[in-house]
Amino acid sequence: MHVYDLDTPALVVDLDVLERNIRGMAAHCAGLGIALRVHTKTHKIPEIAHMQLAAGAQGIVCQKLGEAEVMARAGIDDILIPYNLVGQPKVRRLTDLARRIRVLVAADSEEVAAGISRQAQADAVEVGVLIELETGGQRTGVQSPQAALELGKRVMDLPGLSLQGIMTFPSDVRAGPFIRETVELFEGAGLPCPVISGGGTGREATSKEIGCTETRSGSYAYEGPTRVTSNDDLDPQWCALRVVVTVVSVPTRERIIVDGGMKTFRAFPPNPYGLIVEQPQARMYGMSVEHGHVDVSQCDRRFRVGDKLSVIPQHQGMTTNLHDEVVGARDGQVKVVWQVRGRGKVK
């Protein structure tokens, strides 16, 4: 079946591009001599995570416990959750996971570490902990190497926890001094630090440069080795994800309406909405909830109701989260249908 014969809107992954992106990133990290830990947020599909592991990744990252549970059920046994898990329901699920697989979790406060420790002690399991550093990302993380040291010592003292090192996001050269100083403080105090985890697709060399032992990259699977940030960078050669849509209205010569809108794509103004592969001169200029609004005034051809188009969405990982199913295709022919099993795991 051709992808144009699918009911639309249909989320389609070009398998050739996906495989090339996976091979390319594995080779890139091998060349740098840094371990690759793949972030599965981009696809949320266990089958693709297994492809990435088979290509050489050392483990995966899941931002949500619910996504980690899906991946563990699919046989993946080394998962980092770089998120402060707070509250009894979550720490209980975490220790359940830790009983079955190697799990690492981040913490940036004693409250978070203590909550995990209490449950781990009650359940007689050990959970690996990375101290999260805020090295410029202005999000979570301890604010200084000294604070990292203090929290590291506390984690060493708390039962049920195993201090495994440190992490930050995103990897940036300015994070180098913070990381180096923290590592020195850890060494001086006799704290273990086998894992130094950095992240961000396109920042693998920086991760290596600032002393990380592993780099977390995710969006490369669908977006190519360099994260795209504007419509001009969207290149079908590297972008694996497409939304196949149908023209449902041709109200004027200049405007067509397709059956994919904000519930199908995740777009962020002021960025453009996506690249139309078959007609790059056509410009998606707006969206309502269920409609995409396309300016075709620069196109030579006339459009008709029923025409199919393939749109490369601007934010591929967030678009994935809106869909229950993804079709894998090669040369336009459907080869596989994957359930997006990690979709919608808000907890």
Place this chain on the structure above:
Amino acid sequence: MHVYDLDTPALVVDLDVLERNIRGMAAHCAGLGIALRVHTKTHKIPEIAHMQLAAGAQGIVCQKLGEAEVMARAGIDDILIPYNLVGQPKVRRLTDLARRIRVLVAADSEEVAAGISRQAQADAVEVGVLIELETGGQRTGVQSPQAALELGKRVMDLPGLSLQGIMTFPSDVRAGPFIRETVELFEGAGLPCPVISGGGTGREATSKEIGCTETRSGSYAYEGPTRVTSNDDLDPQWCALRVVVTVVSVPTRERIIVDGGMKTFRAFPPNPYGLIVEQPQARMYGMSVEHGHVDVSQCDRRFRVGDKLSVIPQHQGMTTNLHDEVVGARDGQVKVVWQVRGRGKVK
């Protein structure tokens, strides 16, 4: 159980506010003397649709066939799908629906009408059609009263279709002349026009003024009778939807991080991200995929990891679409858990 004891992020509907909004809109439309057809996109929950029908709504609207199927399975028997349905899989599902319930569908081109007609004829059912007018919304719809007349005549000629009238979105006084002229042309040509459907929460009086027989309103269920468009308008008295989140990090005195981000909320820059009910001085100023970034520099109290907050999201209907489950609460106590059965119906 108190909503603060739920695992987070948790989508919560205040049942008192919801019921007041539903009663208020029903009374508003009754007072105007216009039929109310409720748009279920806001909640996507059959149980709430039944509450709206019990309060006096004459039927519902679903923007997607998949949502209409969910609602029909739940016993709702009068559904308008104001969308051009194109392609064999969709028109077949439409005729399946038409066999069981009263279904109306929009069309703005002969191609759309002919596709439905072919399937309706093959399946020996009749489908009610409204001609969609583009009266300023710059989306779908025929461009002139004359074009509406021509398409109306075509619908009359096509087997399996029953011309039921016209529709537009949104209702606006500028649409009045377009509608009046179309109705006159229909009358002059002997075409039936029992339904004149307008829409948009807050536009009920305008719908009446421009001659509509029914008005489509949806967001009022969660957002109160007047659609809110900025953070200043978010009023807990009228906004039924809240996302209960947990503080997972207190990196600095000025910044806290909560466990709801872009995968939990649907926010559109440059609009603010939502109102924090317990601490209106706290300002959510940014989001990453799984984190909400909150400026608490103007708050008197100190925050701690584990604190719970209730956020009224800026776009309530789109936020709904990100969640599989909604909790109904009264005075903060959990009373019911609803599945968002219409969620994620991209087709």
